[in-house]
Amino acid sequence: MTNRTRTLTAAVLGAGAIPGIADAHLVNTGFGPFYDGISHLFVTAPDILVVVALGLLAGLRGPTTGRTTLAVVIVAWTVGGLTGLALAPPVVWAAATTVTFLALGAALAVDREVPTGVVAALGLGVGLLHGFLNGAEAATSGIGLVGLAGSLSALAVMATLITALAVTWAQGWTRIVVRVAGSWITAIGILMLGWLFRPGA
């Protein structure tokens, strides 16, 4: 790794770690913490965008990559979630979660062949980060382990459905639709970074 790459990596990681505004939040469904946890995933745009982007990316690479990444991201999200629940840090790394879906959206739009290991590694990083933040929020909001279980259930179902759909969309015009969706996700990420770093934020 050259000095320039090292500096750039440090700057990106540093920017990503700046605590930001809480975009993730909890909805009181009235049905208890498990359902609050389920709804949490669906109303937290960075989480949904990252699950959609990762599921599509893994699915486009074929069934083997899809299955591997799916398993990795669910386990990583669980490990991250339990860690966040235990540590309960009162921070929301908005820039970091934005960078994750931005990068996955860009990878989706570019649509280059990448080995299964690379996609699975992306799933590992994404799962640990987003899971950790989910767990931390479950702890601070009081929905605890049951809420986290709801959130994980929603994640598993969504990720499985999206990855499975993407496997069937890997050929023809639907692959192009998926790539366009990747460019939209990238665009949303870029705009979100602009909003996070706007004057007075």
Added chain:
Amino acid sequence: MTNRFRYSAFAATATLALLWPLFAWAHEETGQAAGFVSGLTHPISGLDHVLAMVAVGFWGAQLGAPALWALPVAFPVVMALGGMLGLMGIPLPGVEIGIALSAVALGAMVVGEAKPGLPIAAALVAFFAIFHGHAHGTELPDGASGLYYSIGFVIATGLLHAAGIAFGMVHERPNGPVILRAAGGLVLVGGLYFLWRAIG
């Protein structure tokens, strides 16, 4: 139409329908729904934006693959860079003129059925995308969520491109090329009107 195509189209539509409202409505905090709706309506609230967006689709349809999908992929990403500048308060001179010129230039390309190479077409579209993005970025309403505003206006922009492409498919029909060039002419005239207003 094959069964596979039908099933894929149904699955794509069902997934979009499933995901779409979830971004916007299920929040207790303030700013998310307002941000999403503002973002969604912003690109369609100005005819100058609409003309340029659909013209991207018209031109893509004339150029055919890979420009047909490459232009709508390039546009939102570069537009977002312009939007980021706007959100961060970095000024860009002549935004309104740039937006009007985009309609003029893209309308002219469609009227002339110009077929430059993909890099040139993508560069032209990307250049004008910065002005559209900047205008969107600077007009984020107070109190609205930037994330949901961004989601809204990226979706709206993409759907305008899709509408342009869908209309552009007339190119494959008898007399379709003439109809499409006439539509490009309307974009060009509209662009000239907005240019006159922007300068005057």
